[in-house]
Amino acid sequence: MTGLLDDFSLIDRVLEGNSHAYGLLVQRYQSYAYTLALRVVKDPMAAEEVAQDAFVRVFQALKTFQKDSKFSTWLYRIVLNQALAYMRKKRPEYTSDFPLDRPETQEANQELLREERKMHLDRAIAGLSTDDRTVLTLFYFKELSLEEMSEVMGQPANTIKVKVHRARTRLARALETTMKEEVHSLL
Amino acid sequence: MKLTDDILERYLAGELSPQEMEQVEQRLGEDAPLQSAVRLTKAWEDDAELGLKMPSPDFATRVMIKVLQKRFSFRELVQTNTLGFLSGKSGMFLGAIFTLLVVGGGIVFGALPSYYPDLNLPTFQADRMTNGLPVIAGLFSLLLLFLLDRWVLKRYFAKDS
Numbered sequence: 001m002t003g004l005l006d007d008f009s010l011i012d013r014v015l016e017g018n019s020h021a022y023g024l025l026v027q028r029y030q031s032y033a034y035t036l037a038l039r040v041v042k043d044p045m046a047a048e049e050v051a052q053d054a055f056v057r058v059f060q061a062l063k064t065f066q067k068d069s070k071f072s073t074w075l076y077r078i079v080l081n082q083a084l085a086y087m088r089k090k091r092p093e094y095t096s097d098f099p100l101d102r103p104e105t106q107e108a109n110q111e112l113l114r115e116e117r118k119m120h121l122d123r124a125i126a127g128l129s130t131d132d133r134t135v136l137t138l139f140y141f142k143e144l145s146l147e148e149m150s151e152v153m154g155q156p157a158n159t160i161k162v163k164v165h166r167a168r169t170r171l172a173r174a175l176e177t178t179m180k181e182e183v184h185s186l187l
Numbered sequence: 188m189k190l191t192d193d194i195l196e197r198y199l200a201g202e203l204s205p206q207e208m209e210q211v212e213q214r215l216g217e218d219a220p221l222q223s224a225v226r227l228t229k230a231w232e233d234d235a236e237l238g239l240k241m242p243s244p245d246f247a248t249r250v251m252i253k254v255l256q257k258r259f260s261f262r263e264l265v266q267t268n269t270l271g272f273l274s275g276k277s278g279m280f281l282g283a284i285f286t287l288l289v290v291g292g293g294i295v296f297g298a299l300p301s302y303y304p305d306l307n308l309p310t311f312q313a314d315r316m317t318n319g320l321p322v323i324a325g326l327f328s329l330l331l332l333f334l335l336d337r338w339v340l341k342r343y344f345a346k347d348s
Contacts, residue, residue: 019251019254019255022251022254023247023250023251026246026247026250026251027247030242030246030247030250031239031240031241031242032239034240034241034242034246035238035239035240038240047242048242048243048246051242051246052246052249052250052253053253055250055253055254056250056253056254056257059254059257060257114237117227117230117237118237118238120227121227121231121237121238124224125238136238137238140231140232140235140238141235142235165196165199165200166196168196168199168200168228169192169195169196169199171228172195172199172221172224172225172228173192173195173224174224175223175224175225175227175228176220176221176224178224179219179220179221179223179224180220182220
């Protein structure tokens with residue numbers, strides 16, 4: 001039963017040659033890696049490529065992974081680096097507007113209110129800076145402490161804390177703007 | 188009360204006094220869009236999945252295909268452990284081929300002269316010299332295999348050895 005194994009046990013199995021165990025790790029973190037990549041590159045297709053390539057790099061470097069930190073921290077750092085590298089290399093024409101939402105069959109059945117909230121959130125987040133988007137995304141993943149976030153972003157924990165607070169305020173202001181726009185559109 | 192960014196920041200971080208908190212909530216009650224915005228910001232905090240995006244359904248499969256494409260290399264073909272690749276499955280495979288070649292070769296070359304006498308193929312006479320040759324050849328092959336094993340370990344599995 002590999003489904004209930006923790007990350008380190010799965011990694012041990014991968015290193016023993018069990019590819020299936022790596023598939024389980026990918027499934028466990030795919031939405032987090034994809035979300036982080038998407039928040040940085042703002043393009044769903046590119047985000048998929050970035051996140052997939054990050055997982056491949058992680059696989060190749062798995063032997064060097066030191067278990068003194070969480071697997072997710074290490075993964076997110078690689079995803080973030082991959083996404084930032086993509087942003088540095090990408091051509092200007094890729095800086096298209098962030099799509100409000102992409103068709104997601106898995107979430108199609110969820111309640112309308114939740115979808116609306118997601119839509120507002122996406123729209124507001126898209127208007128923030130890359131730094132704000134990254135810090136908020138990592139913060140709201142919930143599983144990372146400030147120290148782990150600082151490890152992912154390569155910045156001191158105190159700086160991250162200030163950034164989280166300011167980014168959250170800017171998000172609230174951005175949401176306020178979208179709410180007002182919506183009210184105006186209804187009048 | 189004017190809801191400045193500083194006050195809003197401290198409100199969202201839960202750093203206001205109860206009195207200030209009450210004032211902010213009263214102010215929010217007068218501003219529906221701002222109230223919704225703050226609620227949504229807090230909602231995301233309570234529900235991490237609200238901001239989570241799902242990749243395409245075949246995401247994991249595509250990752251594994253890429254991984255397997257990268258894995259298909261000599262390094263992966265010669266599965267190994269700290270003892271060397273000959274002690275693993277690849278060693279068994281190599282050993283089986285080696286045995287087949289030696290035994291098969293012996294049978295073929297030993298039998299050929301009697302099957303085709305017209306070809307005047309040389310036959311090996313059992314004497315002290317020819318008796319020793321298979322032993323020497325076997326030891327030499329083992330030495331070669333040992334050296335190959337060490338080379339593979341050093342070249343591809345430096346961390347393991």
